[in-house]
Amino acid sequence: MRSQRLVDLLAVLALALLALSAYLNWSYGDPGSGRPRVEFSGYSVTRAPVTLALAALVAVVVTKLAGTALRRVLAVLVVLMGVAAIGVALQVRPNAEELSRLRPELSQAVTDQVVLTTGPAPWFALAGGVALVTAGVIALSTAHHWRRPTAKYDRDPAATPADQWKAIDAGEDPTI
Template sequence: MRFQRIVDLLAVAALALLGLSAYLTWVSADPGNGRKAVVFTGYTITKAPVTLALAGVVAIVVTKLAGTVLRRVLGGLVALLGVAAVAVSLGVRPDGPELSRLRPELSEAVTDQVRQSLGPAPWFALAGGVALAAAGLIAVLTAQRWRRPTERYERDPAAAPADQWKAIDAGEDPTL
């Protein structure tokens, strides 16, 4: 039960960090010559971190409804989504031509040199990817220890169906 909470907390932290990376500065570009610097948020550069975070959280929610084997499969998928988020955070570094495609005022035809500086968003995406990968690995390694979701609602096998109908007629819940 404790491992389920750890996985849940890591998944929520990953969602928060990867979601935050979409709104923070990924790259800022200064075209020089007194022109205003252009700021690119994470969502402008790539939509992958947010998409990976949402897919990971959905997979974690589904693990609560699944059996042990499916939990392990989904945990492996979540770990792969985390690794993909780490790869995106480390690999997505737009260059001058790509930035000028996004914003024409950064084109070499308009300015001689564009100075770029990296913002904090890739670091948030990196931390979120690591948290998502950790959640997936913990889910894979501890899937057999998780509580089954339907234990509370299963009926008593010793009770006859007629006894259950009598309990319902009396206003009692036979699943408790």
């Protein structure tokens, strides 16, 4: 029970960190010569962290409804999404040519040289990826201890629709 809550908490934390990385500055481009510095948000550089976070959150929600085997498969997927988020955070460093396609004021035709610096967003994406990996590993190792979804509202497979209507007419709840 505690492990389910911990996985939920880590998934929400990962979503928050990865979403924050989309809105913070991923890179800065300084064209020099007194021109203003150009800022690039994480979402303009890469959409991968937000996409991975949303997919992982959906996978964690589905684990609540799944059996043990499917929980383990989903947990492995969450781990892989976390590894992908870590990879994106460590690998995505756009160069001046890529950034000049996004913002023409950084092109070689306008400026002689562009100085690029990295903002704080990749660190948030990295922390979100680590949180996803941790959530997936915990879910994978504790999936057999999680509670099953309740069957309270499942109908009796032996009952026919006519039997259910008769039960409702008699004032009984046929789902119990």
